[in-house]
Amino acid sequence: MPSNMEIRRSSATLAPPAGVRETPKVAKLIDTTTCIGCKACEVACQEWNDLQAEETRQFGTYQTLPDLTSNFWNMIRFNESESDGQFVWLMRKDQCMHCEDPGCLKACPAPAAIVQYNNGIVDFNQANCIGCGYCISGCPFDIPRINKKSGKVYKCTLCSDRVAVGLEPACIKACPTGCLQFGTRGNLLDIAEKRVEQLKAQGFQHAAVYNPEGVGGTNVITVLAYGDRPELYGGLPKNPKIPAYVGLMKSVMKPVGNVLMLLSVVGAFAHFMRFGKREDTE
Amino acid sequence: MATQAAARGAEQEDVIEGDLVVRHSLTVRVAHWWTALFFVLAFLSGAALFSPRFYFLTNLFGGGYPTRQLHPWFSLFFIAGLIPLFRNWAGEMAWTDSDSRWMKNFKRYMRHEDLPEVGKFNAGQKLFFWAAALGGVVLLLSGVVMWFPTSFPIWVRYLAYPLHEILFILFGVAIVYHLYITLFALGGTLRAMTRGTVTKNWASSHHPRWYEEVNRK
Numbered sequence: 295m296p297s298n299m300e301i302r303r304s305s306a307t308l309a310p311p312a313g314v315r316e317t318p319k320v321a322k323l324i325d326t327t328t329c330i331g332c333k334a335c336e337v338a339c340q341e342w343n344d345l346q347a348e349e350t351r352q353f354g355t356y357q358t359l360p361d362l363t364s365n366f367w368n369m370i371r372f373n374e375s376e377s378d379g380q381f382v383w384l385m386r387k388d389q390c391m392h393c394e395d396p397g398c399l400k401a402c403p404a405p406a407a408i409v410q411y412n413n414g415i416v417d418f419n420q421a422n423c424i425g426c427g428y429c430i431s432g433c434p435f436d437i438p439r440i441n442k443k444s445g446k447v448y449k450c451t452l453c454s455d456r457v458a459v460g461l462e463p464a465c466i467k468a469c470p471t472g473c474l475q476f477g478t479r480g481n482l483l484d485i486a487e488k489r490v491e492q493l494k495a496q497g498f499q500h501a502a503v504y505n506p507e508g509v510g511g512t513n514v515i516t517v518l519a520y521g522d523r524p525e526l527y528g529g530l531p532k533n534p535k536i537p538a539y540v541g542l543m544k545s546v547m548k549p550v551g552n553v554l555m556l557l558s559v560v561g562a563f564a565h566f567m568r569f570g571k572r573e574d575t576e
Numbered sequence: 577m578a579t580q581a582a583a584r585g586a587e588q589e590d591v592i593e594g595d596l597v598v599r600h601s602l603t604v605r606v607a608h609w610w611t612a613l614f615f616v617l618a619f620l621s622g623a624a625l626f627s628p629r630f631y632f633l634t635n636l637f638g639g640g641y642p643t644r645q646l647h648p649w650f651s652l653f654f655i656a657g658l659i660p661l662f663r664n665w666a667g668e669m670a671w672t673d674s675d676s677r678w679m680k681n682f683k684r685y686m687r688h689e690d691l692p693e694v695g696k697f698n699a700g701q702k703l704f705f706w707a708a709a710l711g712g713v714v715l716l717l718s719g720v721v722m723w724f725p726t727s728f729p730i731w732v733r734y735l736a737y738p739l740h741e742i743l744f745i746l747f748g749v750a751i752v753y754h755l756y757i758t759l760f761a762l763g764g765t766l767r768a769m770t771r772g773t774v775t776k777n778w779a780s781s782h783h784p785r786w787y788e789e790v791n792r793k
Contacts, residue, residue: 306628306631308628404631423641425641425644426722427722427725430725430726431730431733445645537734539734539738543737548626548627548741551744552627554745554749558753559752562752562753562761566760571761572688572763573763574777
């Protein structure tokens with residue numbers, strides 16, 4: 295994780311973040327309608343991040359692996375389905391969505407193991423990760439993966455090391471169709487909306503931008519031709535939300551628990567001051 | 577001195593040894609302190625992960641990662657200690673009518689007044705016992721889920737995390753009073769768990785029914 299990007303939010307940290315600079319929010323746009331499933335982005339991700347290649351296997355699809363792994367952070371999901379009686383073949387780049395309100399960061403108990411930079415990228419710092427896996431359950435998109443060897447959790451960094459020095463993420467550089475774009479969040483949302491209008495004009499009346507509000511919006515913005523049914527795209531949740539227990543634990547149970555335990559000590563002290571010790575003659 | 581050594585090693589509870597009454601056998605006391613030790617370790621390592629305010633406790637265990645590794649093992653040893661305690665005490669912890677009456681007189685207990693009907697354990701001790709037993713089971717079940725989260729369906733995890741936290745808070749409150757009562761509030765009580773014996777005077781004022789039964793033997 296790069297040190298020259300300012301942090302907006304940090305897991306399990308009591309002090310406010312030090313950053314004062316106003317930096318533009320960055321985002322990645324995935325236009326699933328122009329993705330050709332070439333997997334150049336998968337290769338670029340593996341290469342740039344020096345990730346060990348996982349052994350692939352044939353399981354009746356062009357998809358590289360059944361699921362993301364701790365060494366495989368970016369995968370095109372291939373899904374076959376039907377729309378208006380017509381066969382459709384859907385491809386979607388599956389990866390960390392870099393939520394504005396990240397469930398992983400909220401659930402994490404280790405200080406600064408998960409951070410969100412000013413520019414919106416959510417990054418894991420494995421040096422601080424304690425391997426508890428809370429982030430895995432806190433993520434509404436089921437993205438973080440624990441590595442058996444290191445016991446720590448990994449996911450797409452949005453190439454924070456490249457972005458920190460003014461480069462675009464590796465997957466974007468490799469994409470041959472332009473279905474992946476990188477830029478400031480506002481610009482990309484405009485482009486996404488224009489693309490949705492085009493798609494609607496072409497007859498995809500349910501085309502939509504996938505930027506779910508339940509997680510405060512995502513910094514990975516996805517254009518879907520069948521935007522009314524995101525679950526067709528390899529189980530993209532229709533209305534993702536941070537699981538309720540995460541907020542309950544963080545905002546209610548932890549402060550209330552701390553106060554209750556403190557009050558019990560106060561209560562015991564008060565009892566002692568009022569009634570003292572019951573002595574028994576030996 | 578011979579009697580004292582005999583009392584300290586006694587396995588037969590509820591008998592009179594010289595001036596003393598045997599309250600807890602050597603086996604029970606060893607099991608209790610085993611449980612206490614691993615409770616403290618499990619509690620401190622758990623507290624470290626419970627709230628960022630207690631994260632500094634990870635330093636006791638060599639950092640965050642080792643704390644997360646050790647916590648489940650401390651907890652298993654803690655639960656293992658609860659088993660012999662449960663087997664030994666479950667029979668004596670059955671709730672009776674006089675326990676309900678004791679609860680109504682809780683204010684008098686708080687004021688250190690003698691309550692006439694108390695047997696070997698008072699209603700407060702019985703409640704603590706059953707709460708610890710039930711709480712131990714819930715902590716164990718939810719803890720196993722948190723130990724190997726990806727082996728369980730997501731809805732099970734959604735239940736396990738908050739349950740484990742609620743139990744942590746309840747145990748945290750309970751242990752404060754468990755310690756306060758023996759260490760500060762009631763003189764002559766701690767020795768029941770260290771030496772195994774209490775004085776006749778203590779027995780007759782704190783647990784009069786029990787003392788009568790011991791004398792009838």
